[in-house]
Amino acid sequence: MDITPYLGPIVTALIAFGATYAAFSSRLTKLETMIVDLRRDVEKHNSVIERTYKLEQDMGAAWHRIDELKDADKDIAAKIERLRPIGGDN
Numbered sequence: 001m002d003i004t005p006y007l008g009p010i011v012t013a014l015i016a017f018g019a020t021y022a023a024f025s026s027r028l029t030k031l032e033t034m035i036v037d038l039r040r041d042v043e044k045h046n047s048v049i050e051r052t053y054k055l056e057q058d059m060g061a062a063w064h065r066i067d068e069l070k071d072a073d074k075d076i077a078a079k080i081e082r083l084r085p086i087g088g089d090n
Helices: 004-083
Strands: none
Touching: none
């Protein structure tokens, strides 16, 4: 049995397989690098979102406190008005 006619196609198939494997391996490495970079960017983004949420909560509490102080200021002003002598400009 002579394998000479099959030798050329087998070598061609092996070369094609090797080239395909090398291209696939290279592309896979690039994709893995891109995924790592994307994961890092997502972690940064999530950190910003968490800090923004915390700031929004803190600002909500600050505005609530400001409203309380405004109400207290109005109450104090009303008490001062009641304590002023009638007809006094002090």
